[in-house]
Amino acid sequence: MSYHVNKKGYYGEFGGAFIPEMLYPNCEELRQNYLKIMAEPSFQEEFDQLLKDYVGRPTPLYFAKRLSEKYNTKIYLKREDLCHTGAHKVNNTIGQILMAKKLGKNRIIAETGAGQHGVATATVCALMGIECVVYMGEIDIARQAPNVARMKMLGAEVRPALSGSRTLKDATNEAIRDWINNPVDTHYIIGSVVGPHPYPDMVARFQSVISKEIQSQLLEKEGTENPDYVVACVGGGSNAAGAFYHYLDNPDVGIIAVEAAGKGIDTGESAATSALGKVGIIHGSKTLLMQTQDGQITEPYSISAGLDYPGVGPMHAHLYKSGRAEFISITDDDAMTAGLGLCQLEGIIPAIESSHALAIFEDKKFKPSDVVVVNLSGRGDKDLKNYIDYFKL
Amino acid sequence: MNRIQEKLRENKKLLSIYFTAGYPNLDDTVSIIQDLEKNGVDMIEIGLPFSDPLADGPTIQDSSTQALKNGMHTALLFEQLKDIRKTVSIPLVMMGYFNPVLQYGVEEFCKKCQEIGIDGIILPDLPLDVYQEEYEALFKEYGLINVFLITPQTSEERIRAIDEASDGFIYMVSSASTTGAKQGFGDEQQTYFERISAMDLKNPQIVGFGISNSDTFLQATEKTKGAIIGSAFIKHLTEKGVGQIAEFVQGIR
Numbered sequence: 001m002s003y004h005v006n007k008k009g010y011y012g013e014f015g016g017a018f019i020p021e022m023l024y025p026n027c028e029e030l031r032q033n034y035l036k037i038m039a040e041p042s043f044q045e046e047f048d049q050l051l052k053d054y055v056g057r058p059t060p061l062y063f064a065k066r067l068s069e070k071y072n073t074k075i076y077l078k079r080e081d082l083c084h085t086g087a088h089k090v091n092n093t094i095g096q097i098l099m100a101k102k103l104g105k106n107r108i109i110a111e112t113g114a115g116q117h118g119v120a121t122a123t124v125c126a127l128m129g130i131e132c133v134v135y136m137g138e139i140d141i142a143r144q145a146p147n148v149a150r151m152k153m154l155g156a157e158v159r160p161a162l163s164g165s166r167t168l169k170d171a172t173n174e175a176i177r178d179w180i181n182n183p184v185d186t187h188y189i190i191g192s193v194v195g196p197h198p199y200p201d202m203v204a205r206f207q208s209v210i211s212k213e214i215q216s217q218l219l220e221k222e223g224t225e226n227p228d229y230v231v232a233c234v235g236g237g238s239n240a241a242g243a244f245y246h247y248l249d250n251p252d253v254g255i256i257a258v259e260a261a262g263k264g265i266d267t268g269e270s271a272a273t274s275a276l277g278k279v280g281i282i283h284g285s286k287t288l289l290m291q292t293q294d295g296q297i298t299e300p301y302s303i304s305a306g307l308d309y310p311g312v313g314p315m316h317a318h319l320y321k322s323g324r325a326e327f328i329s330i331t332d333d334d335a336m337t338a339g340l341g342l343c344q345l346e347g348i349i350p351a352i353e354s355s356h357a358l359a360i361f362e363d364k365k366f367k368p369s370d371v372v373v374v375n376l377s378g379r380g381d382k383d384l385k386n387y388i389d390y391f392k393l
Numbered sequence: 394m395n396r397i398q399e400k401l402r403e404n405k406k407l408l409s410i411y412f413t414a415g416y417p418n419l420d421d422t423v424s425i426i427q428d429l430e431k432n433g434v435d436m437i438e439i440g441l442p443f444s445d446p447l448a449d450g451p452t453i454q455d456s457s458t459q460a461l462k463n464g465m466h467t468a469l470l471f472e473q474l475k476d477i478r479k480t481v482s483i484p485l486v487m488m489g490y491f492n493p494v495l496q497y498g499v500e501e502f503c504k505k506c507q508e509i510g511i512d513g514i515i516l517p518d519l520p521l522d523v524y525q526e527e528y529e530a531l532f533k534e535y536g537l538i539n540v541f542l543i544t545p546q547t548s549e550e551r552i553r554a555i556d557e558a559s560d561g562f563i564y565m566v567s568s569a570s571t572t573g574a575k576q577g578f579g580d581e582q583q584t585y586f587e588r589i590s591a592m593d594l595k596n597p598q599i600v601g602f603g604i605s606n607s608d609t610f611l612q613a614t615e616k617t618k619g620a621i622i623g624s625a626f627i628k629h630l631t632e633k634g635v636g637q638i639a640e641f642v643q644g645i646r
């Protein structure tokens with residue numbers, strides 16, 4: 001069994017392209033071209049070079065000595081927090097802006113929740129001199145003022161999503177509506193491994209540089225490419241898809257996906273999609289999503305805006321359903337505590353999203369000899385206000 | 394023969410109206426349908442509200458949000474419609490997004506539609522290939538006509554495939570847009586209407602999106618079988634309430 005996408009765009013029973021006909025030509029153009037374009041040497045060269053010189057790759061694989069001592073196992077951190085713009089998101093936006101150029105598009109749209117993907121998109125658009133419109137829920141615009149300012153400084157137009165619950169899912173709807181209304185000149189840079197085929201696969205491939213680097217870095221440090229476990233937080237699932245990618249079909253490597261439990265799975269304020277979701281359609285993909293019995297998509301909650309999405313990418317739905325990955329959910333409180341713990345033990349301030357992945361060591365026990373790689377998807381600068389409020393700093 | 398197929402054989406241009414069930418008030422469904430028929434509308438699309446209607450512009454989005462707030466849901470809509478065939482005889486089509494249907498159970502949904510006397514279904518985000526592989530047999534078993542959309546961007550090859558898969562009419566989206574985004578038609582639409590007309594498809598076409606008054610109705614139906622009005626009717630309901638349906642329909646033709 002393979003955990004990669006099949007020819008028709010499915011991971012097991014999940015994925016596909018459940019889109020209105022208005023979007024069919026856009027998605028079809030992408031589907032027919034993305035693999036071809038990615039395989040072109042000129043594309044590869046430019047992508048690799050930008051990742052190296054602009055993003056700062058490879059990011060270090062850092063042996064966290066004091067954290068390892070605390071939990072009595074060998075913990076490595078994959079330092080995506082050191083990427084330009086502060087998170088893994090830019091790996092994908094670099095890839096997609098090059099894709100857009102190859103497809104002859106001259107206008108970019110994107111959705112954003114906390115603003116990380118919006119900033120990463122605005123950044124590559126500035127780099128390439130391409131017009132950029134970012135949709136962001138009206139409520140998120142108010143909550144994430146610094147990232148709104150960053151996008152504006154980078155030359156992007158930030159358009160408020162005023163529909164529905166006025167958060168990430170609605171920003172995504174607005175971006176899709178924009179794409180329907182501008183089918184010819186516009187490329188939609190989706191920010192995670194979600195949306196209709198081929199997006200989940202394309203974004204996973206751009207993020208797969210993470211696990212490719214882990215393989216060679218671990219070989220150098222541990223004499224093997226394979227950790228015993230690789231751990232990542234899952235919002236839509238792009239940093240996780242990248243960290244898992246080259247290990248998906250390797251049964252020697254355990255995969256642990258960490259979701260946001262919010263205030264607790266049973267509180268009604270949670271974003272733990274695997275625990276609370278059912279199979280359905282969201283943003284053009286058949287996957288697990290949080291919804292009412294009647295099939296209306298519900299609003300998730302997490303202290304971390306990046307994990308506050310009511311679905312997961314179809315790859316992760318399949319990893320969950322098939323049992324290939326273990327899914328753990330972590331509450332706001334446990335994530336915040338783990339985040340502060342990393343600051344004090346290792347001198348690294350993590351994004352709250354990444355703190356969820358770090359929090360699993362409290363309950364989940366590993367052997368002293370286990371090598372556990374945690375994908376540190378982003379840094380905590382963007383979250384300072386949350387940390388300040390939470391810890392009364 | 395299905396009521397839609399019969400209606401399509403009538404020698405006239407068809408006026409079809411879309412409204413969102415549960416809007417403006419939860420219990421308006423039946424009276425809106427009755428009033429539309431009374432005023433000479435040929436076919437009705439009953440919109441099943443969805444939280445995330447991504448092919449719709451603000452007017453239909455807002456009506457869906459309000460309908461859900463009012464308490465509309467699939468089972469309730471079926472309950473409201475259970476006696477509709479005692480008073481209404483024009484074709485009725487259910488229109489919505491796929492997820493609520495999936496959660497209700499596709500077979501159960503089709504069965505209910507048949508019981509009530511629904512004639513067709515439009516689910517814009519149920520793609521052609523999935524329909525054919527998984528649901529076509531079911532829709533046929535329950536006597537339901539599935540309606541597909543085409544747009545100015547749809548390739549000729551795909552239009553032929555959609556024509557082949559259809560046995561009622563083709564929903565011709567007038568421009569690359571969400572609902573209610575554009576008003577009126579330009580040269581681009583005229584060319585598109587002519588191009589499709591020249592393809593000599595086996596299914597008649599009914600135009601939707603961008604029709605709001607008698608002018609646009611006439612333009613849209615010059616080369617096609619009929620036209621569907623959605624956002625303009627919802628706006629009318631919002632502004633004038635449910636008591637003025639006659640005025641709206643008579644303003645169209």
Ligand SMILES: Cc1ncc(COP(=O)(O)O)c(C=O)c1O
Pocket residue numbers: 087088089114116117191192193233234235236237238239240305306307351353354377378379
């Ligand atoms: C630092 C960080 N990690 C994780 C995520 C969640 O996204 P994904 O699950 O696609 O990696 C985000 C999203 O904004 C993020 O900023």
